[in-house]
Amino acid sequence: MTLLTSWPDSGPATVLRRTCDPAEIAAALKPLGVRYEQWPVREDLPHDADGERVSAAYRPQIDRLSAEEGFTTVDVLGLHPGDDPEYPVRAKAAREKFLQEHTHDDDDEVRFFVSGSGVFYLHVGAEVHAVLCERGDLLGVPRGTTHWFDMGTRPSFTAIRFFHEEDGWIGNFTGSAISSRFPDFDSLAAGHRRDGGTV
Ligand SMILES: CSCCC(=O)/C(O)=C/O
Numbered sequence: 001m002t003l004l005t006s007w008p009d010s011g012p013a014t015v016l017r018r019t020c021d022p023a024e025i026a027a028a029l030k031p032l033g034v035r036y037e038q039w040p041v042r043e044d045l046p047h048d049a050d051g052e053r054v055s056a057a058y059r060p061q062i063d064r065l066s067a068e069e070g071f072t073t074v075d076v077l078g079l080h081p082g083d084d085p086e087y088p089v090r091a092k093a094a095r096e097k098f099l100q101e102h103t104h105d106d107d108d109e110v111r112f113f114v115s116g117s118g119v120f121y122l123h124v125g126a127e128v129h130a131v132l133c134e135r136g137d138l139l140g141v142p143r144g145t146t147h148w149f150d151m152g153t154r155p156s157f158t159a160i161r162f163f164h165e166e167d168g169w170i171g172n173f174t175g176s177a178i179s180s181r182f183p184d185f186d187s188l189a190a191g192h193r194r195d196g197g198t199v
């Protein structure tokens with residue numbers, strides 16, 4: 001189950017909202033201009049399937065969303081523990097990059113989780129909304145939204161990323177250390193599992 005947790009941006013001592021209900025999550029995110037929906041998952045796909053297999057498996061959904069929203073570029077980003085000796089270095093570098101609060105000023109951030117999980121933290125107005133996404137979740141965050149992303153200390157996810165721009169991922173970092181003051185992926189996922197969640 002997906003988990004949405006909201007706090008004031010002053011810190012996580014007060015929880016403003018905590019829900020696993022997909023309809024509640026979609027309704028809470030809608031006023032922020034954020035699209036949240038769940039797509040049927042391809043159970044036949046290995047969790048660490050390569051980009052070509054992922055694109056082929058989700059081709060109808062990719063084509064439909066691209067036509068609907070005018071996306072011109074789609075890529076598949078995957079990171080899974082396995083035999084790759086480079087995994088620890090790649091995982092650390094990727095985590096550090098996305099953990100810094102940033103915006104994408106020229107493009108929306110639209111991601112579909114093919115497997116695994118990760119947390120998007122949306123810093124909107126005076127609140128922070130953490131969306132713990134898992135397989136089957138589509139999140140669409142409008143350009144200019146201040147956010148960060150945590151994949152945890154042992155990242156395992158594959159996501160399809162949709163872009164309007166050929167340049168792909170361009171982040172503008174705010175320089176804020178806010179991400180260090182909020183529960184990280186490991187802690188949110190552990191709490192969610194204690195409550196019976198599957199992430
Ligand atoms: C789940 S896709 C990797 C994260 C990403 O692309 C991004 O922009 C995070 O803020």
Ligand SMILES: [Fe+2]
Binds near residue numbers: 103104109147149
């Ligand atoms: Fe981002």
Ligand code: NI
Binds near residue numbers: 001003199
């Ligand atoms: Ni869950």
